[in-house]
Amino acid sequence: MAIQSPSMAAADMQPAPFLAADVGGTHARIGLVSPTGKRTEPVALLRYATYECAQFASLGEILRLFLADHALAPVCCGSIACAGYPEGEQVINSNLPWPVSIPELRAALGVRELALINDFQAMACATEFLGADDTTLIAGPAAxxxxxxxxxxxxxxxxxxxxxxxxxxxxxxxxxxxxxxxxxxxxxxxxxxxxxxxxxxxxxxxxxxxxxxxxxxxxxxxxxxxxxxxxxxxxxxxxxxxxxxxxxxxxxxxxxxxxxxxxxxxxxxxxxxxxxxxxxxxxxxxxxxxxxxxxxxxxxxxxxxxxxxxxxxxPVRLIEHGNLGVIGAASWFLQHRSGVLSVKDRM
Amino acid sequence: MAIQSPSMAAADMQPAPFLAADVGGTHARIGLVSPTGKRTEPVALLRYATYECAQFASLGEILRLFLADHALAPVCCGSIACAGYPEGEQVINSNLPWPVSIPELRAALGVRELALINDFQAMACATEFLGADDTTLIAGPAAxxxxxxxxxxxxxxxxxxxxxxxxxxxxxxxxxxxxxxxxxxxxxxxxxxxxxxxxxxxxxxxxxxxxxxxxxxxxxxxxxxxxxxxxxxxxxxxxxxxxxxxxxxxxxxxxxxxxxxxxxxxxxxxxxxxxxxxxxxxxxxxxxxxxxxxxxxxxxxxxxxxxxxxxxxxPVRLIEHGNLGVIGAASWFLQHRSGVLSVKDRM
CATH class of the missing domain: 3.40.367.20 (Hexokinase; domain 1)
Structure with a gap:
């Protein structure tokens, strides 16, 4: 299945950029991304920053800081990939320095739609878009x-x-x-x-x-x-x-x-x-x-x-984590929540 | 997706029965099955027999015996669910009393099409058709x-x-x-x-x-x-x-x-x-x-x-193994190899 992307009636009707985050126990990687409509590279990373989790009082604080520094316009939706087990809209994880609650984040950020997935679910999603140059073969055949x-x-x-x-x-x-x-x-x-x-x-x-x-x-x-x-x-x-x-x-x-x-x-x-x-x-x-x-x-x-x-x-390959989780969170969001990004929603 | 079943132009044009087997380390369970065209119960079990693996020299011997005793007409295809790891058309398994080779079985039985899957893959397939009465709740909620x-x-x-x-x-x-x-x-x-x-x-x-x-x-x-x-x-x-x-x-x-x-x-x-x-x-x-x-x-x-x-x-439930693996092997076959069961093939 081709990845569902927002319909674009005219070239100048670009879909709105959205938030994509990859939150681990040590680092939170945050991106502002835009759908490309391309199957092999479904999102473009407009802005990207990493934060040390332990230096902030909450994920909300990190996201607010990122949006203040990087958002070009109000952001209406986003996707949070988070280490731990997403149960409903909370996360079960003893490795994070603070609790993560999607309803709280949604209210705090004024973001209408915020999806929660597991961080490795996002990484797995992103591996579909990896080139051979992005990895190092550690063991097994290169084929x-x-x-x-x-x-x-x-x-x-x-x-x-x-x-x-x-x-x-x-x-x-x-x-x-x-x-x-x-x-x-x-x-x-x-x-x-x-x-x-x-x-x-x-x-x-x-x-x-x-x-x-x-x-x-x-x-x-x-x-x-x-x-x-x-x-x-x-x-x-x-x-x-x-x-x-x-x-x-x-x-x-x-x-x-x-x-x-x-x-x-x-x-x-x-x-x-x-x-x-x-x-x-x-x-x-x-x-x-x-x-x-x-x-x-x-x-x-x-x-x-x-x-x-x-x-x-x-084959066993090593990948640099980098922005892969952010790309994955964004790609996952486009596949599963395409409705919220329709052109109508931006008006 | 509805399970693909052979087209039936008229009520009397029943699709040909085929072979479905579930082979574990101790028992081989063999069935002659017929597609029903129903989503909730895609196969009917026409004949069924179990054999103790160790009492036979090969899986071919068991299948020949079954076909001799139970087949109503020549059988052109089938599906073998087998304990172990299917590698190509062989099985890697130290728990079986004999090697299993699909090309050898196909030749020995004169069966045109014989598919190989893992036995628990077949069981997992069959659980889709289980009713609540078929299981015993052992732990966790009944919901x-x-x-x-x-x-x-x-x-x-x-x-x-x-x-x-x-x-x-x-x-x-x-x-x-x-x-x-x-x-x-x-x-x-x-x-x-x-x-x-x-x-x-x-x-x-x-x-x-x-x-x-x-x-x-x-x-x-x-x-x-x-x-x-x-x-x-x-x-x-x-x-x-x-x-x-x-x-x-x-x-x-x-x-x-x-x-x-x-x-x-x-x-x-x-x-x-x-x-x-x-x-x-x-x-x-x-x-x-x-x-x-x-x-x-x-x-x-x-x-x-x-x-x-x-x-x-x-919820953790206990199921009696019974003919579940045979039903699963047959259902899997219908989903993945429906082409070989078309009415044309029986002529």
Whole structure:
């Protein structure tokens, strides 16, 4: 199905720009976008800015600031892609610094129509418009594959969504809470880490280890298990020290993280039948790209018994998060809410 | 989308009956079916028989026997739903007693068109035609829910598929290899079981524990851990002894199994965003239904941290496997291969 775009009776009747946001635990990426009517590139990004969530009292404050600085005219609608589970018009997410409520945002911004979707649902939507140059092949064959496409990424949490091509030519996006499923260890070291974490909580979700904070949790827990001091204070410092080779515990932690990430990606390919390939996004991966490619990541991805030959055929690519979530949120909105953008609505 | 059915120019021009099979690790269920043209019940089951796989030298032998006993006229096409991963026209599955090759079957049976799908893909397809009377509510609300529907079941292995409703009214079926993903333990006992199993294999898939043979593996492994003799020789005997209360180790094993099953179902709901509910099928569940309902199954399903309130809204139902896979294989075939059943083909 071609993406539904507003009808344009005359060339000068451009559809109104609208708001598209991609809100993660650490960064909020906000765009002012305009429909293009083109299938391969359905939106143009007119303005774009990123904000650190923790520096603002609410998402409303961020959006008001963005609109004040960038909106060319009053904006009547928009789409918010948000980490977490959208339940009705609220979001269930312990990784965000503040609650997100769509009715409150709609009232606060004076925006008539504001849609809420999961951030990886938006990313999955956007992968349809990615060129080969936008990605780095990390593992598997470079050949174009067909079948469901997994988009996942460790950041503040662990998000995942699946784009499922259909016979009609239109893709369906499956939104998931994969990061909340229980963590599966496969080595004595991973068993020891899980054993420690289960002493505090009955449920240890995958994202408790496979995420930015998760890398730090691995580092601290390995320190406890081995009786080593673990002074590094952030996942970025653990990554830097591991790559610089200045800290054995940090290196161990990053090794363990990369192996675990491989195992999780392998599991998700099996769980979603993701023969169409994997796009890995998320704020923490670009920094460790070379380390990841030389780690046990791919060996662990393949280590799934008789499914090895199937998994070996799946291309795994890294994408820079950038404005992809914003493009995805906007594209999703155009596909699902085209009515609100009709020419009549702008008068 | 209405299911495509062969055109019938006159009442006496019935479309030709075709073959539909549902082949699991233990039983092969074979049907001779006829399209009805009705959306709510697209096929009629003319003949049906079940066979124990291990008693035959090949699937071809079973199908030849069935056709000899039940076919009213030569059959020109059919659909095989098969446990395992369909790769091209072969099946990757270590749980079947023999290899399955569609080209070989097509030649051996003289059948022109034979399609291959995953068995749970067929089951998921069939759930669209289930009435409320066909299921037993095990946990969650009785209210009809909307969203993706998970169909999963422990039998010889662990199968799962997801039926995703779309805006067009047509469902998309996502085929999975969920049973091959890594097993996630959540209690000291489950950690100890996994620790034992990882000493033999680098990959312990979920189905190594959550399946019929898996129940027996839990029983034997708990026996090893506790130094208790474990004389019962089959999963059915473990289930019987646990229910009869005659064997503490068997009871422990079945308790552990039910808790694990709950944890896995909870994870799969999160992984698939399966707000539309869960249908549990599989040969071993009906025998333990009452035990399951009074076990830790639902508490473990809900024990997923902040996702508890979301999971509590998901109805979990038990379905008797019966001929559901055959109905599903036939329905899938009608939707995807309607061309081969046109009236012209019968002349």
């Amino acid at each position: 174009v594959a067909s079948g469901p496409v997994l988009v996942m990424g460790p950041g503040t949490g662990l998000g995942a969504a699946v784009r499922i091509p259909t016979e009609s030519g239109r893709s369906i996006i499956l939104s998931t809470e994969a990061g909340q499923a229980a963590f599966a260890p496969s080595t004595p070291r991973e068993l020891a880490v899980l054993d420690r974490l289960l002493r505090k909580d009955a449920h240890v979700p995958v994202e408790q280890l496979v995420s930015g904070p998760g890398l730090h949790t691995i580092y601290r827990t390995l320190g406890l298990i081995e009786g080593s001091p673990a002074p590094l204070e952030s996942p970025a410092r653990v990554t830097d020290a591991a790559i610089a080779g200045t800290d054995a515990l940090a290196r161990d932690a990053l090794d363990t993280f990369c192996g675990l990430l491989g195992s999780v990606v392998g599991d998700l390919i099996l769980l979603y039948g993701a023969q169409g390939g994997v796009f890995m996004a998320g704020g923490i991966l670009p920094q460790m790209r070379d380390f990841l490619q030389h780690s046990s990541f791919h060996a662990r991805l393949l280590s799934k018994g008789p499914m090895r030959s199937v998994l070996a055929q799946v | 009809v829910a909307s969203g993706p529907v998970l169909v999963m079941g422990p039998g010889t292995g662990l199968g799962a598929a997801v039926r995703i409703p779309t805006e067009s009214g047509r469902s998309i079926i996502l085929s999975t290899e969920a049973g091959q993903a890594a097993f996630a333990p959540s209690t000291p006992r489950e950690l100890a079981v996994l620790d034992r199993l990882l000493r033999k294999d680098a990959h312990v898939p979920v189905e190594q524990l959550v399946s019929g043979p898996g129940l027996h593996t839990i029983y034997r492994t708990l026996g090893l851990i506790e130094g208790s003799p474990a004389p019962l020789e089959s999963p059915a005997r473990v289930t019987d002894a646990a229910i009869a209360g005659t064997d503490a180790l068997a009871r422990d094993a079945l308790d552990t199994f039910c808790g694990l099953l709950g944890s896995v179902v909870g994870d799969l709901i999160l992984l698939y965003g399966a707000q539309g509910g869960v249908f549990m099928a599989g040969g071993i569940l009906p025998q333990m239904r009452d035990f399951l309902q009074h076990s830790s199954f639902h508490a473990r399903l809900l024990s997923k941290g902040p996702m508890r309130s979301v999971l509590a809204q998901v």
